[in-house]
Amino acid sequence: MDIPWVEQLTPQERERVRDVLLVTEALPGDYICRVGRPVTYWFGLLEGLLKMSNDDSQGPVMTFTGLAPGGWFGEGTLLKREPYRYNVQALRNCRVAGLPLEHFHGLLDHSIGFNRFVMRQLNERLGQFIAAREIDRITNPDMRVARSLANLFHPGLFPRVGGVLRITQQELAYLVGLSRQRVNEALANLQAAGAIKVEYGGLRVLDLASLRSLQVD
Numbered sequence: 121m122d123i124p125w126v127e128q129l130t131p132q133e134r135e136r137v138r139d140v141l142l143v144t145e146a147l148p149g150d151y152i153c154r155v156g157r158p159v160t161y162w163f164g165l166l167e168g169l170l171k172m173s174n175d176d177s178q179g180p181v182m183t184f185t186g187l188a189p190g191g192w193f194g195e196g197t198l199l200k201r202e203p204y205r206y207n208v209q210a211l212r213n214c215r216v217a218g219l220p221l222e223h224f225h226g227l228l229d230h231s232i233g234f235n236r237f238v239m240r241q242l243n244e245r246l247g248q249f250i251a252a253r254e255i256d257r258i259t260n261p262d263m264r265v266a267r268s269l270a271n272l273f274h275p276g277l278f279p280r281v282g283g284v285l286r287i288t289q290q291e292l293a294y295l296v297g298l299s300r301q302r303v304n305e306a307l308a309n310l311q312a313a314g315a316i317k318v319e320y321g322g323l324r325v326l327d328l329a330s331l332r333s334l335q336v337d
Contacts, residue, residue, distance in 0.1 A: 168214025
């Protein structure tokens with residue numbers, strides 16, 4: 121079971137997780153979470169690409185972040201046992217795992233290793249959303265694309281991405297809020313700068329530090 125937090129559990133806890141963990145398929149456009157619905161699972165993305173956004177009933181849709189393979193999300197909502205305040209939607213065919221709400225709380229009550237993982241998740245998530253807020257204020261397209269890619273290659277939040285992210289230019293455009301043509305231009309500039317390499321069906325990061333620190337006049 122290639123799930124990072126499972127390694128923090130005792131053998132008995134791992135066996136119980138294997139019994140209750142749900143794995144399902146999601147098609148492009150399917151919702152994993154929807155605004156206002158009760159929380160029932162802690163979700164993790166095994167394969168594919170998701171986007172987290174606001175509800176579109178009160179105005180334009182705003183994408184908060186992309187969710188890449190290996191990422192688990194929604195722990196804050198589970199801790200508070202409140203309805204979802206965001207949507208999570210599949211951008212491509214996805215495999216999604218779900219840990220039932222009560223088992224999530226059971227592990228919090230009894231597993232020190234699981235508690236440490238969730239605490240790290242919350243801390244990394246806070247940093248991610250601060251970075252997303254900064255990206256919203258960036259007007260230069262190359263910098264927006266660079267920072268957004270850096271978020272998707274976050275080794276703590278998305279450990280299964282590795283050095284290559286399977287994403288199309290159109291999917292990246294959805295996440296960044298730019299046209300596909302402008303994203304294509306930004307990727308060409310980032311590749312020329314030696315930060316990434318555009319490959320068939322995805323992107324390879326050559327210099328993650330450059331993506332995080334890119335400055336354009």
